[in-house]
Amino acid sequence: MRALLIDPRGGGISGDMLAAALADLTGSAAPLEHLGAAIAALPGCEEFSVGLEEVDGGVRARRLAIRLREKPAGSDGDLAAALADVAASVGLSTWGRERAGRVLADLLAAERRLHPSGFSRHAVASADTIFDILAPLLLMEESGLSRCPVLATPPALGGGEIRTGGGTVGGPAPAALEICAAHHIPVAESPLTMELTTPTGAALLANLAVVADRFPAMTPVRTGYGAGTRPNGNGVSILRVVEGEVSDLVEERIVMLETNLDDISGEVVAHALGRLLEEGATDAFITPAIGKKNRPVQVLTVNTDREHFSRLLGVLMEETGTLGVRVREEPRLVADRRREALEIPIGGRTFLVRVKTSRACGRVIAVKPEYEDMRQIARELGISLREVAWEVERHLPGPGA
Known part of the structure; x- marks a missing residue:
């Protein structure tokens, strides 16, 4: 089964790094240009252009070059509305719009907790944030990766001094740490004294991927490398993404x-x-x-x-x-499950029955109708649940299909 791995253990993750890595992986920058044009059309944006350049950060990688001029940011509501407008303009699907909304909600929630008197424009800018959120989602959707399981390794957060709207604090970036804490994301150590994982990067990871403590077993098919925009003393920070084949057991x-x-x-x-x-x-x-x-x-x-x-x-x-109460978080492998509503004829009428189909090892291993649906049908028709189950089973594909 096709899957995407995001690997921020060494260089951390930001929205622009993930977008650059995905563009490198897929070989396509057209979605970024389309998105840039939509952002440039926003009322408060005076200039927005994006390009993709090649850099040497120890390995060949892609980096985004963005030019931005905009008026001062407005309220949280203005930012959410602008994000929704741009997402609709570029044709982002329901999957993408929902995840974009969750990423922005995580950013704003973290900033409100850390800055009760008003969110920090340093961390939540307008056009820049909109691009960082939407660019990876658009690239995943255009390449079909949005339909795949997304896995990730723990992100390196970084250290040193982090400049915020209210002053300088010790790393890691407080908002990024806040988001990782809210989603119980394990993090990795790093000797670099700089911000590696940005709040937007942490929020994207939280809403896109299952983060495990280890590099998953997979057969790599192609890789992509995205570079950050700031030097880390030894070059630039690098984010790696890998498209590959994994078991159809989902982690x-x-x-x-x-x-x-x-x-x-x-x-x-x-x-x-x-x-x-x-x-x-x-x-x-x-x-x-x-x-x-x-x-x-x-x-x-x-x-x-x-x-x-x-x-x-x-x-x-x-x-x-x-x-x-003992609390622990653990990975588990489960069969790939698909849910759909099927029309089933019973007693001279047609009913919608929700059915869960589970796949493993390349074949269907279970097809299970929803109990509550069958119970409701039995009550409506005044027949036994067993009779309803027999009729439903006759119209379902069997295991191994």
Whole structure:
């Protein structure tokens, strides 16, 4: 299965570095020129042009050369509206527009937390930020990489002194660190005393890729190298991207919550499991065990993601009264899953049934209709769930298809 790897372990990541690396990988700069023209047409932009040049940063790499003149930045709402206008102008898909919105939301949230009196224009400029967000998304979409799994290694954040709108602080860049913390992204060490990962780079990584602690097993097909615009003392910082073939088992990261329960009733445990699933847990289950003083205990385990784990942690403690919860984030390999709604004739009528198809090792291994859909059909027709399941199964492709 085709996949994209973003590798910022050595040189960090920024929006322009990722765009340059993707342009180097795909061999196409036309989407960047199209985007530059759309940004230049914004009311507050007096000049915007972009070019792609070749540099030697230890390896041959591409670097963006941008010329920008603009009026002072407006409000958060103005920036979001301008981002949406440009995304629509260049024909970015729903996938791209949604991710662009999430990246900008992460940037603004980090800046508001770090600068409560007003976000820093140093970190969130207008035309420059719009380009840094949209350029990688547009390149991925134009090359078909937006339809592939995106993996990443931990980014090097850098150190030294970082200039912000309110003064100089020690590295890494506070907003980049804030975004990595919000998304629980592991980071890499670097001896370089400069900013390597920008806030925009961190937000792009958080919203595009599954970040793992290791370089994934893959068969490389082609590579691309994007250079930063500032010297690092030994040349320039380099971001590497790799397109390759990976197993069609998809790697994702899950958050696991776990606690031991030894002094609550089964009814309370059952209610807690129900609440956790209602609040967005991927799974929740009980494992019997023996605890301290050889007392029987129940180990309650909850699987979730970064987005929901804080809320589920609160639900778990509220419903069980546990005094401590173990939290760990782990990668897992899962079958590639596709969900679609199929029209199924049952009892002289046609119903939409959501179906999940799972693939692994190049073949379909499971086709599973949505239980809630079948239960609703059974109620509407006044027949058993088993009869509905039989009819649905007759119209589904079998495993191995």
